[in-house]
Amino acid sequence: MDASVDEEATRVARACFDAGATDVQRAQSEEERQRLWRARRELSPALKALAPAKLNHDVVVPKGLIPRLFTLVADLSASHGLLIPCFGHAGDGNIHVNIMADPDQPGQMERARLASGTCWKEWWRSAGRSAANTVSASRRRSFSGSNCRPRSSR
Numbered sequence: 001m002d003a004s005v006d007e008e009a010t011r012v013a014r015a016c017f018d019a020g021a022t023d024v025q026r027a028q029s030e031e032e033r034q035r036l037w038r039a040r041r042e043l044s045p046a047l048k049a050l051a052p053a054k055l056n057h058d059v060v061v062p063k064g065l066i067p068r069l070f071t072l073v074a075d076l077s078a079s080h081g082l083l084i085p086c087f088g089h090a091g092d093g094n095i096h097v098n099i100m101a102d103p104d105q106p107g108q109m110e111r112a113r114l115a116s117g118t119c120w121k122e123w124w125r126s127a128g129r130s131a132a133n134t135v136s137a138s139r140r141r142s143f144s145g146s147n148c149r150p151r152s153s154r
Contacts, residue, residue: 012090019067051100055116060091080115
């Protein structure tokens with residue numbers, strides 16, 4: 001592996017651990033790479049087990065600010081009483097922030113929308129304009145059928 005890639009991967013792993021990660025895995029073979037990508041592809045549909053709807057934000061975060069984003073998400077989760085799992089590819093700073101809600105539970109969608117707006121307002125304030133401008137997408141998803149495939153429900 002290229003030395004600069006190895007150094008960057010080490011910095012990313014350190015940032016993940018600093019943000020509370022309990023494990024960071026790096027593929028050492030093509031088989032391991034395929035296994036990690038399979039797990040990554042299955043994460044989003046697996047969120048159906050947590051709640052039938054999610055407000056999904058695709059955030060491109062400067063790698064040095066990933067711990068700050070995770071702190072913000074943890075604070076929002078606690079203050080709004082919602083599950084907000086995050087996953088992504090930290091190596092390129094792409095984090096998927098998923099605000100989970102059940103539309104059948106009174107007030108959950110309203111709290112999710114409020115948490116979503118607060119997330120971006122606070123991210124803009126704490127990370128600065130250039131980092132906040134890197135938000136690439138935001139959408140609500142709900143899950144249909146037993147196949148766990150998300151369908152857009154804007």
